[in-house]
Amino acid sequence: MNKNYYFVSFKWYDSGIFCSNIALAENKEIVEKYYTEKYGWCDVRDIQCGEIDISKEKGMPVVEL
Numbered sequence: 001m002n003k004n005y006y007f008v009s010f011k012w013y014d015s016g017i018f019c020s021n022i023a024l025a026e027n028k029e030i031v032e033k034y035y036t037e038k039y040g041w042c043d044v045r046d047i048q049c050g051e052i053d054i055s056k057e058k059g060m061p062v063v064e065l
Helices: 028-039 051-058
Strands: 004-011 018-025 042-046 062-064
Touching: 004 028, 004 051, 018 028, 018 051, 028 042
Parallel strands: 018 062
Antiparallel strands: 004 018, 004 042
């Protein structure tokens, strides 16, 4: 199965700090499960055109699930 890129926003535990990552996974549900179990709150969406390049320029992590 092919993997897709997703843009993830999540709340860093109970700190009130929000972070963003790029995730590579077979489907959105895998990404939601991983981030929800780890951090409690997340928002996952399909990545938009050009966001991979921008994220690489910014040094954002890509989490492969």
